[in-house]
Amino acid sequence: MSGFDNFQGSGNFDGSQNTQVVVVQEQQTVCHTEQIEIIQQKLVVLQEIAKRIITEQICEVETQTIVLEQFSSGLTVFQKDISRTTTKQVGYDKNVAGLISNLTNSDGSLSTSDLGFNGTSVGSSTVVPTGSNWNETQGPEAVQKALSAAQAAANATSAS
Template structure:
């Protein structure tokens, strides 16, 4: 279970490294028609057939507002060296690139799918910062499919995993043991976020 926790957390965080929050929707300057775009067969691309079925045309980034926490399962956070975490994140980063470049041949579809991946993962930042109303955890049911990504010979699997974006949040494990303090952590995580964003902007 701990291995699953690490895999899920790293998969989510790997996408965060290259992403900042998107600007909030402003009804005075944006219309819903402009915000909600259907990408099914966008610009005639057959590789985007069924794209909207995953999260829905009105939820491009897969944002969730509710979650079902597995109360009977307890997982405790165990800190590892940050360099080990960075190593694992690097592997997951390159795995995402492999999946996109080996299994999508239209560069337009590569672009849209990767932007969706980054956007969907970016919501985890507000979970960590305790500003979303969603606990910082992972869906154990989704994580259980990680072994289906590769074949026994090391090549990428082409199998349908039988899951959808709407399944996220139905079987959530929230690890305990972090140093969150309701009195001091809101300001400290904001400082950490600001410092990280400054580092990104400086690159």
């Protein structure tokens, strides 16, 4: 696992040990409901960009495998945050998210520039949008039911 330590290495592979610092913004971020299809489109674009980065910028299949697992396990940690089974608040790092336009060059090719952060700094500028329907009484059971249904759908799809 040499070379992965500055980016959530073997002792913090999924980023779950990162310190979270919630920033208070002048204008509060509030979640709002959008059509699911629009959300799915945006997330699939991110998924395909991740595939592109992994296949175009990593030639060793072993490293591709490790990086993909690291990416996937980071999302699994976020799922645990959403389920409120961690001590972290549900949010995102505004500084890191703000770098999205730096992923590609003006000609559409993938950028090779250093974005200027490492894995352990992710979470140091966390924004927590308000307005979710979470409540301590029904939330845990509702989230578990939703997760189980989604996992069953994924398992049924991947089994065919």
